[in-house]
Amino acid sequence: MVFLGFLLGAAAIAVGAGVVLDNxxxxxxxxxxxxxxxxxxxxxVFLAGAGVAVVLVLGLMLTCTGAARRIRNRRDLRDLREEHQESLTTLEMEKRRLERELARVRQGPGRRNAQPQPQPAPASPPVQGVRVAGGRSRIPATSPFFERGE
Structure with missing residues (x-):
């Protein structure tokens, strides 16, 4: 579009100059x-000059419109690249945090540097089940991951 605008503008200027110089x-x-x-x-002759002026204005308008569109597209692409980079950085940080948390949960509270030793199972009170439709009881799932206080 920019090229077409320059082409029309140059043609209008050439025709206008030819008319002025040869008459x-x-x-x-x-x-x-x-x-x-x-x-x-x-x-x-006046109408011919007006026609040349219209062609000149159209050429300049096409040039400005094409240049503005190109600038807008470049700015949008730059913003999208920056946003993509930020989201990648955020996702990488979240992944590292989750990996550390998973390693901490897998290690357990007393097993950081010591060898695992079998421990006798403590006597636990009976688990109260949740009554669901049909009279069956359902045992709630518990995990140290869900019991954190963060």
Whole structure:
């Protein structure tokens, strides 16, 4: 789009310059030493100049629009890259934190550097089940992971 705008702008400038430089008579229109047929009156010459001006404005508008779109696309891509990098960094930090937490849970509170030794199972009180529909009891799941106070 930018190229098309430059092309139209250059064509309009070239035609306008040719009209101005080659016209010595008030109602004669010549472009690059060639007479333009059908343009014999001053108003016809004026309309031809207005047409050249419209083409120039369209060319400049296309150029500005294309440049603005390119700038906006580059800015959006840069923002997306930064956002992607931030999310990757956040995910990596979360992964490391979860790996440390998993290692801590797997190690247990008293087994950090010592060899595992069998311990007698303590006598635990009976687990109260939760009554569900149908009269069956369901034992709630417990885990040190879910009992943390964070």
């Amino acid at each position: 010595t008579d008030s109602a004669r229109l010549a472009v690059f030493d060639q007479d333009v047929p059908g343009l014999n009156n001053e108003w016809q």
